[in-house]
Amino acid sequence: MSFDRLAPDVIARFAKLPSSCVSDACDKLAIPGQVDGLKPMLQGARICGQAVTLRYLPMGPAGGTVGDFLHLAEAGDVIVIDNRGRIDCTVWGNILTEAAKAKGIAGTVIEGVNRDVGESREYGYPIWSRANHSRTGKDRVALDATNVPVVLGHVRVDPGDVICADDSCVVCVPLSRAMDVLGIAESIDAKEELILRDIRAGVDLAEARKRHGYYALQTPGKA
Amino acid sequence: MSFDRLAPDVIARFAKLPSSCVSDACDKLAIPGQVDGLKPMLQGARICGQAVTLRYLPMGPAGGTVGDFLHLAEAGDVIVIDNRGRIDCTVWGNILTEAAKAKGIAGTVIEGVNRDVGESREYGYPIWSRANHSRTGKDRVALDATNVPVVLGHVRVDPGDVICADDSCVVCVPLSRAMDVLGIAESIDAKEELILRDIRAGVDLAEARKRHGYYALQTPGKA
Amino acid sequence: MSFDRLAPDVIARFAKLPSSCVSDACDKLAIPGQVDGLKPMLQGARICGQAVTLRYLPMGPAGGTVGDFLHLAEAGDVIVIDNRGRIDCTVWGNILTEAAKAKGIAGTVIEGVNRDVGESREYGYPIWSRANHSRTGKDRVALDATNVPVVLGHVRVDPGDVICADDSCVVCVPLSRAMDVLGIAESIDAKEELILRDIRAGVDLAEARKRHGYYALQTPGKA
Numbered sequence: 001m002s003f004d005r006l007a008p009d010v011i012a013r014f015a016k017l018p019s020s021c022v023s024d025a026c027d028k029l030a031i032p033g034q035v036d037g038l039k040p041m042l043q044g045a046r047i048c049g050q051a052v053t054l055r056y057l058p059m060g061p062a063g064g065t066v067g068d069f070l071h072l073a074e075a076g077d078v079i080v081i082d083n084r085g086r087i088d089c090t091v092w093g094n095i096l097t098e099a100a101k102a103k104g105i106a107g108t109v110i111e112g113v114n115r116d117v118g119e120s121r122e123y124g125y126p127i128w129s130r131a132n133h134s135r136t137g138k139d140r141v142a143l144d145a146t147n148v149p150v151v152l153g154h155v156r157v158d159p160g161d162v163i164c165a166d167d168s169c170v171v172c173v174p175l176s177r178a179m180d181v182l183g184i185a186e187s188i189d190a191k192e193e194l195i196l197r198d199i200r201a202g203v204d205l206a207e208a209r210k211r212h213g214y215y216a217l218q219t220p221g222k223a
Numbered sequence: 224m225s226f227d228r229l230a231p232d233v234i235a236r237f238a239k240l241p242s243s244c245v246s247d248a249c250d251k252l253a254i255p256g257q258v259d260g261l262k263p264m265l266q267g268a269r270i271c272g273q274a275v276t277l278r279y280l281p282m283g284p285a286g287g288t289v290g291d292f293l294h295l296a297e298a299g300d301v302i303v304i305d306n307r308g309r310i311d312c313t314v315w316g317n318i319l320t321e322a323a324k325a326k327g328i329a330g331t332v333i334e335g336v337n338r339d340v341g342e343s344r345e346y347g348y349p350i351w352s353r354a355n356h357s358r359t360g361k362d363r364v365a366l367d368a369t370n371v372p373v374v375l376g377h378v379r380v381d382p383g384d385v386i387c388a389d390d391s392c393v394v395c396v397p398l399s400r401a402m403d404v405l406g407i408a409e410s411i412d413a414k415e416e417l418i419l420r421d422i423r424a425g426v427d428l429a430e431a432r433k434r435h436g437y438y439a440l441q442t443p444g445k446a
Numbered sequence: 447m448s449f450d451r452l453a454p455d456v457i458a459r460f461a462k463l464p465s466s467c468v469s470d471a472c473d474k475l476a477i478p479g480q481v482d483g484l485k486p487m488l489q490g491a492r493i494c495g496q497a498v499t500l501r502y503l504p505m506g507p508a509g510g511t512v513g514d515f516l517h518l519a520e521a522g523d524v525i526v527i528d529n530r531g532r533i534d535c536t537v538w539g540n541i542l543t544e545a546a547k548a549k550g551i552a553g554t555v556i557e558g559v560n561r562d563v564g565e566s567r568e569y570g571y572p573i574w575s576r577a578n579h580s581r582t583g584k585d586r587v588a589l590d591a592t593n594v595p596v597v598l599g600h601v602r603v604d605p606g607d608v609i610c611a612d613d614s615c616v617v618c619v620p621l622s623r624a625m626d627v628l629g630i631a632e633s634i635d636a637k638e639e640l641i642l643r644d645i646r647a648g649v650d651l652a653e654a655r656k657r658h659g660y661y662a663l664q665t666p667g668k669a
Contacts, residue, residue, distance in 0.1 A: 018540070018562060018564075018565065018580075019561075019580040020536075020539055020540070020561045020562050020580045020582070022580070023561075023580035023581050023582065024582055027581070027582065027585070034579065034580055034581040036533070036534060036579065037533070037577065039578075043564075043567075044564055044567075044568075046564070065438045066438075068428060068429035068432065070428055071427075071429070087259070087260070088259060090243075093243055094241070094243070094415070094419075095415060095418055095419060095422070095428070095432075095437075096428075098419055098422055098423070099422050099428040102422060102423070114391075115242075115243045115246075115391040115392065116241060116243050116391060117389075117390040117391045118241075118266075118267055118269070118389055118390035118391070119241065121266075121267075121390070122267075131260065132262075132390065132391050132392065133257065133259065133260075133391065133392050134241075134242040134243045134245070134246035134257050134391045134392030134394055135246050135250070135257040135392070136243070136246065136247055136250065136441055138438060138439075138440075138441055138442070139250070139441065139442055166563075166564055167563040167564035167567070167578065168560075168561045168562060168563045168564070168578050168579065168580045169561065169578065169579050169580030169581070171580055192540070192541060195541055196540075196541060196544055199541070199544055199545050199548060200544070200548070204517075205514060205516055205541070205542075205545040206514035206517070209514065209541075214541075215511045215512075215584060217584075218582055218584055218585065219584070219585055288661045289661070291651060291652035291655065293651055294650075294652070310482070310483070311482060313466075316466055317464070317466070317638070317642075318638060318641055318642060318645070318651070318655075318660075319651075321642055321645055321646070322645050322651040325645060325646070337614075338465075338466045338469075338614045338615065339464060339466050339614060340612075340613040340614045341464075341489075341490055341492070341612055341613035341614070342464065344489075344490075344613070345490075354483065355485075355613065355614050355615065356480065356482065356483075356614065356615055357464075357465040357466045357468070357469035357480050357614045357615030357617055358469050358473070358480040358615070359466070359469065359470055359473065359664055361661060361663075361664055361665070362473070362664065362665055
């Protein structure tokens with residue numbers, strides 16, 4: 001139920017990176033971390049934190065509830081909920097938003113849908129999900145397990161994995177590869193910044209890209 | 224062509240409720256009111272009003288037009304247009320937005336698509352629809368009937384039904400059940416507010432939920 | 447690789463028109479110009495310019511890159527990228543945004559997806575695309591050809607065609623029909639403005655529409 005904690009400065013370094021650089025670093029290391037199609041509710045948010053995972057099942061004859069799970073998470077963590085992409089009932093709403101934000105949770109990523117969207121947005125709490133609805137998951141889904149491997153899109157997420165999310169994408173970095181990905185992502189970000197400086201200084205885009213090896217930044221086996 | 228009017232204060236009470244509470248009250252009464260997948264054009268809007276309904280058909284050899292129908296609606300009503308989820312041509316645009324707003328219409332809900340999105344947004348007129356397009360429905364669809372039963376998602380909407388919509392969802396409450404749903408929704412909203420107060424006072428979420436019967440708020444047969 | 451340039455005042459006249467009027471003019475001339483389902487990243491933007499087109503293919507054994515192509519475009523042009531609706535890897539990001547904006551490009555329309563969405567939005571650069579992602583197209587797609595006929599939705603776009611885009615839609619006007627479409631679109635826009643003036647002056651909507659021939663504005667063969 002627990003996982004190794006990354007040092008706060010590692011998370012802080014990740015949090016400065018756009019998801020595109022983390023994605024490119026995953027590509028370079030052949031890590032399939034990019035999640036297809038989850039959408040941000042809170043425009044402009046960028047979060048990074050370790051995953052606390054939840055797995056839901058459709059409610060069966062034995063019953064069950066959507067559960068209480070926030071005690072599993074620490075400040076800075078990201079709640080990751082796998083409801084199998086189900087879009088007809090929600091697994092997150094206003095009460096969880098307030099309780100999670102009070103606890104300092106970084107944000108929530110849902111393979112499924114959420115409600116109380118306006119309230120969560122006003123509250124400034126970032127959520128990525130498949131879509132929105134108002135129909136509750138209570139009496140429809142049951143919490144099956146916590147801090148087990150789950151799936152976002154086609155991406156496996158293990159407890160403690162690093163979740164980076166912004167307006168473009170949610171990217172999941174396996175915990176065991178976090179430092180490798182971080183180093184490469186920072187290097188790519190630095191090179192992209194050099195290209196941008198060249199462009200701002202009037203250098204031709206093709207020339208600027210060539211100088212800094214743009215076309216192979218994310219290629220496996222290239223420096 | 225007409226329907227019973229609810230008292231203005233009933234509508235005002237509904238309008239204070241998030242769609243999630245109305246949805247939970249529908250669940251408690253086994254009313255399938257929640258509409259799947261319509262999206263708000265105007266972020267942050269919350270409306271409530273009685274439905275004036277329109278049904279469209281694809282244009283046939285006999286012709287027809289998209290019709291004039293705003294005279295059917297009164298201030299505070301919600302225009303509900305059933306174009307069968309058709310996303311290749313629109314049934315609402317800028318002129319209807321201005322005319323509807325001038326008349327005090329609360330908003331428009333479309334099982335289909337709309338155009339002049341930016342203009343409607345600037346104008347502050349709330350619309351929920353499947354998507355956006357610019358291709359007109361004129362010469363493509365014909366108004367088939369007004370104030371007849373229509374369908375949003377999988378939800379039947381009869382003339383006069385109460386439509387509640389916000390950033391999360393559109394929910395339709397049958398007119399005959401409006402007072403029952405309203406009472407329960409207000410009760411749920413009040414209990415959720417108590418849970419939020421507890422959380423803000425530092426009470427553990429699980430404890431706060433337990434105190435106020437959170438997991439059965441929407442369950443049929445539970446108090 | 448080049449195309450006839452429209453006079454700047456022609457583009458300026460197009461740029462004043464909502465996509466719905468351009469769409470209606472296309473309808474009147476039986477031109478299938480309206481593109482289904484591309485979404486704006488930058489709410490409220492309205493652009494108009496001539497298309498510089500790019501065609502991508504999935505990367506094959508022979509390799510290739512996503513290419514450098516901005517030298518093909520002039521200030522005011524619209525970059526149109528056909529990546530066959532592929533949503534699993536991007537063909538536009540932050541560096542292209544900065545370089546394109548520095549060059550005065552009007553905006554970018556993508557039959558596919560883009561990344562660095564937040565950065566492009568903050569930068570004020572308008573992009574229409576199918577969705578968002580962070581996974582790069584580098585090592586996944588290869589630039590196949592520039593300034594060739596491409597496809598957006600079901601619409602053919604030839605180099606130099608006029609692209610009009612706003613919150614509702616992207617519409618493509620064939621270059622050879624640009625002046626015809628412009629004249630009709632301006633006429634429709636003027637008539638819609640008259641209807642709006644009538645409404646604002648208290649005229650009944652049905653009467654205002656009748657006065658100005660609303661229901662046949664876009665009908666082929668009607669004045």
